[in-house]
Amino acid sequence: MTEKDWLASLPPPLLQVEDLSFYYGDQVGCLDINFQLYPGEVLGIVGESGSGKSTLLNCLSGHQPPSSGRVMFDHRQQGLVDLFALSEPERRLLMRTDWGLVRQNPRDGLRMNLSAGGNVGERLMAVGARHYGHIRGQAEQWLGRVEIASDRLDHLPTTFSGGMQQRLQIARNLVSQPRLIFMDEPTGGLDVSVQAKLLDLLRGLVRDLNIAAIVVTHDLAVVRLLADRLLVMRQGRVVESGLTDQVLDDPQHPYTQLLVSSVLQV
Amino acid sequence: MCKPYSGYNYAYLDEQTKRMIRRALLKALAIPGYQVPFGSREMPLPYGWGTGGVQITAAILGPKDVLKVIDQGADDTTNAVSIRRFFENLAQVKTTEDPRAATLIQTRHRIPEMPLQEQQVLVYQVPQPEPLRSLESSEQETRKMHGYSEYGLMQVRLYEDIARFGHIATTYGYPVMVNERYLMSPTPIPKFDNPKMHLNPCIQLFGAGREKRIYAVPPYTQVRSLDFDDHPFSIQTWPQACDLCGDQHSYLDEVVLDDQGGRMFVCSDSFHCQSRQQQGHLGARQRQEEQAHD
Numbered sequence: 001m002t003e004k005d006w007l008a009s010l011p012p013p014l015l016q017v018e019d020l021s022f023y024y025g026d027q028v029g030c031l032d033i034n035f036q037l038y039p040g041e042v043l044g045i046v047g048e049s050g051s052g053k054s055t056l057l058n059c060l061s062g063h064q065p066p067s068s069g070r071v072m073f074d075h076r077q078q079g080l081v082d083l084f085a086l087s088e089p090e091r092r093l094l095m096r097t098d099w100g101l102v103r104q105n106p107r108d109g110l111r112m113n114l115s116a117g118g119n120v121g122e123r124l125m126a127v128g129a130r131h132y133g134h135i136r137g138q139a140e141q142w143l144g145r146v147e148i149a150s151d152r153l154d155h156l157p158t159t160f161s162g163g164m165q166q167r168l169q170i171a172r173n174l175v176s177q178p179r180l181i182f183m184d185e186p187t188g189g190l191d192v193s194v195q196a197k198l199l200d201l202l203r204g205l206v207r208d209l210n211i212a213a214i215v216v217t218h219d220l221a222v223v224r225l226l227a228d229r230l231l232v233m234r235q236g237r238v239v240e241s242g243l244t245d246q247v248l249d250d251p252q253h254p255y256t257q258l259l260v261s262s263v264l265q266v
Numbered sequence: 267m268c269k270p271y272s273g274y275n276y277a278y279l280d281e282q283t284k285r286m287i288r289r290a291l292l293k294a295l296a297i298p299g300y301q302v303p304f305g306s307r308e309m310p311l312p313y314g315w316g317t318g319g320v321q322i323t324a325a326i327l328g329p330k331d332v333l334k335v336i337d338q339g340a341d342d343t344t345n346a347v348s349i350r351r352f353f354e355n356l357a358q359v360k361t362t363e364d365p366r367a368a369t370l371i372q373t374r375h376r377i378p379e380m381p382l383q384e385q386q387v388l389v390y391q392v393p394q395p396e397p398l399r400s401l402e403s404s405e406q407e408t409r410k411m412h413g414y415s416e417y418g419l420m421q422v423r424l425y426e427d428i429a430r431f432g433h434i435a436t437t438y439g440y441p442v443m444v445n446e447r448y449l450m451s452p453t454p455i456p457k458f459d460n461p462k463m464h465l466n467p468c469i470q471l472f473g474a475g476r477e478k479r480i481y482a483v484p485p486y487t488q489v490r491s492l493d494f495d496d497h498p499f500s501i502q503t504w505p506q507a508c509d510l511c512g513d514q515h516s517y518l519d520e521v522v523l524d525d526q527g528g529r530m531f532v533c534s535d536s537f538h539c540q541s542r543q544q545q546g547h548l549g550a551r552q553r554q555e556e557q558a559h560d
Contacts, residue, residue: 088410088414089413089414089416092414111401111422114422114426115426115429117425117429118422118426118429121422121425122419122422123418125419125421125422125425126418126419128418130421130493130494131494131495131496132425132428132494132495132496132497136429154429154430
């Protein structure tokens with residue numbers, strides 16, 4: 001098999017980002033971002049605060065139209081489409097069916113006044129599920145998959161611990177069987193043992209369900225465990241990219257070297 | 267002494283305001299269930315007492331109209347009496363308690379038990395026009411949800427009811443789908459009255475004064491109460507019949523009689539109950555009283 005044949009045999013990319021830039025007035029949010037994400041692949045985006053990670057995530061997840069450049073997505077029905085050329089209802093439907101968004105603070109991603117079951121069932125009802133028993137059954141099954149006891153199904157998320165809330169948020173997003181999930185600092189604010197458990201769970205789910213994921217974090221340990229590939233951002237630009245182990249073990253750019261060497265060793 | 271209400275325009279509102287409200291009403295009738303914004307005016311009664319309903323009534327009332335005002339099903343409660351007197355004085359209209367004789371009925375919390383006809387208008391007083399308000403606090407977001415028909419969240423509220431109480435425990439303001447397009451709050455009428463909205467020959471108008479919204483259900487429009495396949499919509503039922511008129515199919519109010527646990531159930535629709543009694547229907551309590559007299 002020649003290299004050309006091998007490239008042709010690859011599935012088409014799920015997400016394709018072309019020359020994406022975003023400006024806040026004349027301030028650069030992110031500049032000339034290019035990458036491709038393939039089905040089932042986990043991409044980590046790391047960088048310090050203010051490096052444009054969250055701006056980039058907002059553009060990619062359809063919440064903020066970029067100043068220039070395109071975000072192409074492999075739509076189930078329409079094939080490769082420009083995300084911001086879709087109509088708003090189409091984009092919103094995509095966001096609550098084929099995509100997931102796990103926020104850093106579970107209180108932003110959950111409906112705190114609805115029970116755990118209602119939170120998980122919301123996406124099912126949004127696409128027309130109208131059988132209470134089936135919805136509840138699925139909610140219960142998903143709570144099981146994220147290791148929440150089924151007797152907590154009718155409890156409010158306010159009665160859950162931080163780690164449980166984060167797991168509930170993951171279940172709420174995965175119930176619609178998305179192909180792409182965005183995670184913004186999924187382990188922020190959790191203590192290390194809970195972090196480790198959550199990462200383990202996430203890694204299992206992403207592998208089992210073959211979900212592509214984009215994980216934005218400043219925590220290098222998180223990407224080491226989760227991500228296949230890595231983008232290192234600084235001042236709105238991608239300064240280095242490559243396989244995770246390659247970037248972390250043999251950093252080329254001075255900033256990446258600084259970042260890797262800044263991690264505290266215990 | 268001059269007449270108490272001299273110096274006001276016919277039916278209180280000025281003609282430009284009435285035109286503005288009528289335009290909103292026409293738009294509302296053209297898009298069943300859609301909430302049309304309108305320039306709600308200050309009325310000489312407090313918000314929450316029916317300022318929206320009063321403005322709609324004032325905008326469409328004419329000298330030939332016959333007006334009935336209902337408050338919680340009754341014609342003789344404070345709100346009904348004051349609004350009726352307001353229009354008697356300011357619009358010189360005839361008023362009635364008989365829903366069959368009325369051309370215009372303003373109501374709070376009930377739809378009359380007697381079926382309504384074409385040529386009749388039913389005006390509802392609406393405290394909160396947005397059915398999604400308790401679930402989504404952003405007005406911008408709820409408007410998008412209406413625009414794109416994203417109504418899954420309303421279903422989540424019913425899900426929560428079943429999860430918590432074992433059945434859909436919402437008994438009033440039960441959300442409905444109008445013409446299979448717009449989700450609508452039917453105002454705080456009991457869900458008992460929801461089926462009456464479906465394919466009703468009369469015009470149903472809804473006015474929310476504080477929230478500045480008007481919406482409408484034109485005659486013979488589909489109105490479907492939301493439910494689940496395995497928890498279908500059902501209306502309230504009572505084991506008792508009305509203690510005064512013996513009706514087994516009307517909406518009953520529980521009336522506490524003493525501090526010994528004495529209570530009775532009577533029709534909430536006062537005219538319906540009285541006319542049945544005049545026709546000779548008697549409830550348990552009436553029969554007891556008759557026996558005591560004999």
